[in-house]
Amino acid sequence: xxxxxxxxxxxxxxxxxxxxxxxxxxxxxxxxxxxxxxxxxxxxxxxxxxxxxxxxxxxxxxxxxxxxxxxxxxxxxxxxxxxxxxxxxxxxxxxxxxxxxxxxxxxxxxxxxxxxxxxxxxxxxxxxxx
Amino acid sequence: xxxxxxxxxxxxxxxxxxxxxxxxxxxxxxxxxxxxxxxxxxxxxxxxxxxxxxxxxxxxxxxxxxxxxxxxxxxxxxxxxxxxxxxxxx
Numbered sequence: 001x002x003x004x005x006x007x008x009x010x011x012x013x014x015x016x017x018x019x020x021x022x023x024x025x026x027x028x029x030x031x032x033x034x035x036x037x038x039x040x041x042x043x044x045x046x047x048x049x050x051x052x053x054x055x056x057x058x059x060x061x062x063x064x065x066x067x068x069x070x071x072x073x074x075x076x077x078x079x080x081x082x083x084x085x086x087x088x089x090x091x092x093x094x095x096x097x098x099x100x101x102x103x104x105x106x107x108x109x110x111x112x113x114x115x116x117x118x119x120x121x122x123x124x125x126x127x128x129x130x
Numbered sequence: 131x132x133x134x135x136x137x138x139x140x141x142x143x144x145x146x147x148x149x150x151x152x153x154x155x156x157x158x159x160x161x162x163x164x165x166x167x168x169x170x171x172x173x174x175x176x177x178x179x180x181x182x183x184x185x186x187x188x189x190x191x192x193x194x195x196x197x198x199x200x201x202x203x204x205x206x207x208x209x210x211x212x213x214x215x216x217x218x219x220x
Binding site: 003004006007010011013014015017018020021022024025030033034037038041042044045048049051052055056058060061064065067068071072075078079082083084085086087089090092 | 131132135136138139142143145146147148149150152153159160161162164165166168169172173175176179180182183188191192194195198199201202205206208209210212213
C-alpha cells in the first residue's frame with residue numbers, strides 16, 4: 001500500500017521537474033524562465049523527498065527529509081530573487097510582449113539607484129543605497 | 131510496482147536534465163545559465179532521492195542536502211559576481 005503512495009509521489013515530483021525543464025527551454029526571457037524553473041523545480045524536489053520519507057518510514061530519515069524541505073522552502077525564493085535582480089541590473093532584454101516593467105522609470109542604471117517615487121512629496125532627501 | 135515507477139522516474143529526470151543542459155549551453159546571458167545550473171542541481175537532488183529509495187541506503191539524504199546547499203551558495207556567488215560588474219550584456 002505504501003509502495004503505491006511512494007510511486008505516486010516520485011512520479012509527481014519527476015513530472016514537476018520535467019515541466020520545469022520544458023519551461024526553461026521554451027519560455028522567452030529570464031524572468032519567465034525563472035518563473036518556470038524555481039517554483040516547479042522546488043516542488044519536484046519537495047515531492048521526491050516526501051516520497052523518500054514515506055518509503056523509509058523511520059523517524060530519523062523523516063526528520064532529515066523535513067529539514068531538507070524546510071531548507072528548500074527557505075533558499076529557493078532567496079536564490080531566485082538574487083538571480084533575477086542581478087539579471088535585471090546587468091541589462092537583460094525582456095520579452096517583446098512584456099506589458100509591465102515598473103522598474104524602468106524608477107531605476108537609474110548609471111548611478112545604480114532605485115527611487116521610490118515618494119521623495120518629492122515628503123521632502124526627504126533621496127536615500128542612497130549602497 | 132515501485133521498481134517500474136523508479137525506472138520511469140529515472141527516465142523522466144534524465145529528460146529534464148537534457149532540457150536544462152540545452153538551456154545551459156544556449157542561454158544568451160550568464161543569468162540564464164545560472165538559472166539552468168540551479169535547475170540541474172534540483173534534478174540531481176531528485177536523482178539522489180530516488181537512488182536512496184532504489185538502494186535502500188538512507189545516508190544519501192545527506193548527499194542531497196549538501197548538493198542543495200552548494201547550489202544555493204553558487205547561485206548567491208554568481209549573483210554577486212554579476213552585480214559587482216562581471217559580464218555586462220553578452
